[in-house]
Amino acid sequence: MPALTFALNHMTAPALTLDAFFALAVSLGMTSVEVRNDLDGNAILDGTTPSEVKSLAERHGVTIISINALQRFNEWTPARAAEAKELIDYASACGARALVLVPKNDGTGQAEGERQANLRESLTALKPLLEAAGIIGLVEPLGFEICSLRSKREAADAMKAVGGEQTFRLVHDTFHHHLAGEPDLFAELTGLVHISGVEDPAVAVSDMRDGHRVLVGPQDRLGNTNQIKALLSAGYTGPLSFEPFSPAVHDVADPKAAVAQSVSYIRETV
Template sequence: MPQLTFALNHMTAPTLPLDAFFALAADLGIAAVEIRNDLPGNAILDGTTPADVKAAAQRHGLTIVSINALQRFNEWSPDRADEARSLIGYAAACGARALVLVPTNDGTGQADGERQAHLRAALTALKPLLDEAGIIGLVEPLGFETCSLRSKAEAAEAIRSVGGVGTFRLVHDTFHHHLAGEPALFADLTGLVHISGVEDSGISIGDMRDGHRVLVGPEDRLGNIEQIKALVAAGYAGPLSFEPFASAVHDLADPEAALARSMAFLRETV
């Protein structure tokens, strides 16, 4: 039985202030966290300095594995470059190891040839910025049909084509992997795994959205257990980061108990 390592994405409990979120992770025995730049009224958007974030993480004995995320990263522009520099600088200053890179997801930039060229251009521009800061870029393909980067194979090819294997890694998201229907895993290029489950039996795969994503349990329809087993068997030894978006999880009175149950389930079944 493999020894699973967990991480906690702030999306698991987005209403908790940063220090309380860090305390939740520590109380669960989780040593790695992901912070986000899309939570109004919370770090990073509330103006919390990276020095304060770093101090809080150290106080709780935590490693910040990533900032989530630079959105629309493959739609490169001067404004995107400025945003990237700001987030990379924040990541370096707060002690985060990586920046998650999320592609456009509105039906644009999907044409064959166009999307590959845009991806390579963005990776080429990001590489020196990330390298100078010592930050890893975590490329996260999304399984939605409207996304401009659905395929991990396409992402891996682009990373290799720009000489970016030392700079970039893939995010394997169990939800998006299931939606994309792409069997290849690329464990050797995977830097982080996001885990969440879908239990609603009345929703088709094509209609699954972030709001359906709950903690992983025995009623999961996404094949989390099979995906994690395959990744571990292929050599992945990094953290499994909880990233549920469902309000049913966000509104829990006792998220610690629910997370502990999900962690126990995964340890017993993987």
């Protein structure tokens, strides 16, 4: 089985400046990071230029494996096209390897036929933009029942239908994989794995939300370590990126110790 490689998503410690976040990753022995465009008062929303982000990453010796994310990517409009171009240009200029693509998650666009057509339209439009910039598009199905793209198989089929096997990759998110209830892994098409756990014993799977997502530990209900084992056995060799959304994680006094404890648990269990 290949060695485990961990990465850090800025959502793990969203209050940290980008400089402090990169330093945290390095202190944990991680050289891969995900930068977000949805954190108020932080890059990218605070106006930090891509060249500043690139120089910070170089100074810390980290690789930006993704900008997270282009939201509602499978609802292609002129505004979405402009937003995509802007984010892809930013990703390219700051040295990021990929852009995460998140589907609309509001109960619309779910109809059979409609959602597949919307997905292919968006991938077709994104493909030349990503290829021109040398950026990978990371398609992330969400397991929520109201999401317009829950199935990795549907995403994989669409990627192949538009000839995008070299341009697009799947995100396997352990939280969303559990919620979607889709057994297939598609390790050969997976470019990134997001990891987080849910420990609250009272919440039903259908009621699990981002706020329940904590670091992976012994009380995890999502079967993270089994998912990771299965992905590695199927040939996945990329990073496992921590992406907890819970305020309980964001408020910890010592994020380094908290993440290190989760890393140790995963290493011992996988």
